[in-house]
Amino acid sequence: MDDLKAYFGEVPGVENVVTYMLGGNVLFDAPLIDGATLVHTIETKLKQKLGYEVDIMLRLLSEMEEIVQNNPLTTIKTEEKNRLYVTFLSEVPAFDVRGSLGVYSNDAEYARVVNREVYIYSNNYGKTCFSNTFIEKKLGVKATTRNWATVNKMLEL
Known part of the structure; x- marks a missing residue:
């Protein structure tokens, strides 16, 4: 670092x-x-x-604040916030694929696309179907994921 x-x-x-x-x-x-x-x-x-390419997912401070404020998964209990993740996308996915992640949602994990982010709830993110590779394939954009605590901590820095 x-x-x-x-x-x-x-x-x-x-x-x-x-x-x-x-x-x-x-x-x-x-x-x-x-x-x-x-x-x-x-x-x-x-x-x-x-010596190799690195994809950058740039967000302004105001955008990070909106990401936290616009969380569509607000019904998650405080003690379950450690199961919340945000996948940052390189661009807004095409309109016709935005709902494609819903098919893979269930009681243990689900995802919601909002602008250039995917909000994910997962009981076990290490085994989630909503990996960066999966999201990139389904939405046709590049992706990187951070847990909810990291997203909020970056706003504090």
Whole structure:
């Protein structure tokens, strides 16, 4: 994570870089750069440094706040919040595939697509059918998942 923090620090216009946990969570300020340019610049820098392509799922602070506020799974009891996950998508999936995850939902796990996120409830995420690979295949976009505690912690940082 120290190397990742250093790589982001080398991106022009990026400042105040902070990493969180080992999952590639990077928080930073880049007030003068638009999102698409920033994603391209970071992906290029990481490919240069690491030797392989890395997909970036960029969210603004305001978007992260909306992700928490717009959680469609609000009926989950407080003691079950550790079963809640958010999958960040590279883009909004096509309209005709957004409901495709519902077919795989059941009492133990279910998923709801909202904009560029999938909210997942799972009794055992390690064995869920809603893996990143599955979601990418069904929705036709790239995906990465974080648990609800991580999503909220990143807002606090």
